[in-house]
Amino acid sequence: MMDERTFRKAMGKFATGVTVITTEAEGVIHGMTANAFMSVSLSPMLVVVSIGGRAQMLSKIKQSQKFAVNILAADQQELSMIFAGQIKDKRDVEFSRLADLPVIDGALAQVVCEVVNEHVEGDHTLFIGKVIDLFVQEEGEPLLYVNGQYR
Numbered sequence: 001m002m003d004e005r006t007f008r009k010a011m012g013k014f015a016t017g018v019t020v021i022t023t024e025a026e027g028v029i030h031g032m033t034a035n036a037f038m039s040v041s042l043s044p045m046l047v048v049v050s051i052g053g054r055a056q057m058l059s060k061i062k063q064s065q066k067f068a069v070n071i072l073a074a075d076q077q078e079l080s081m082i083f084a085g086q087i088k089d090k091r092d093v094e095f096s097r098l099a100d101l102p103v104i105d106g107a108l109a110q111v112v113c114e115v116v117n118e119h120v121e122g123d124h125t126l127f128i129g130k131v132i133d134l135f136v137q138e139e140g141e142p143l144l145y146v147n148g149q150y151r
């Protein structure tokens with residue numbers, strides 16, 4: 001049966017890591033949980049993120065033309081829930097800085113990008129980011145997501 005629910009279910013079988021995308025527009029830091037992330041090219045170093053048409057993040061990245069991808073560690077499920085709106089009450093989150101963008105401490109990797117291309121596809125927008133700075137934490141296990149659940 002080819003309905004939306006079945007499509008979601010099928011895509012949920014693809015196990016992923018979890019990222020929080022961060023950016024700053026007009027002095028305001030915004031974060032959003034995303035697993036629609038992949039590396040695109042090694043030379044030059046490019047990545048892609050896919051942002052839903054209704055997400056606040058869409059206009060934020062359009063404004064800033066920059067974003068950071070923070071690949072979450074296994075002990076950062078709460079941060080994922082905060083930035084996905086799964087925890088409703090507002091929380092104060094501390095950010096560090098990398099290449100002048102806010103990034104999340106304790107993430108396994110922080111990938112800072114400037115937008116080099118933008119493609120509207122259906123109800124999402126794909127942003128191609130050129131990597132301008134990187135931080136990698138050698139130790140630690142990743143947070144995983146599969147079948148709509150954290151692992």
Ligand code: FAD
Nearest residue numbers: 029030031032033034035036051052055056057083084085
């Ligand atoms: P909001 O809904 O306004 O913000 C998200 C949450 O982050 C709010 O609770 C807000 O309080 C909090 N927040 C934002 N900035 C700060 C800050 N500076 N300090 C403290 N808290 C802050 N959506 C996609 O479009 N693409 C994806 O790839 C994607 N993958 C997902 C993967 C997973 C595992 C999950 C659980 C969700 C995913 N989503 C994805 C859904 C997306 O995370 C939510 O729809 C999200 O709420 C959209 O965020 P928003 O930009 O509209 O901002």
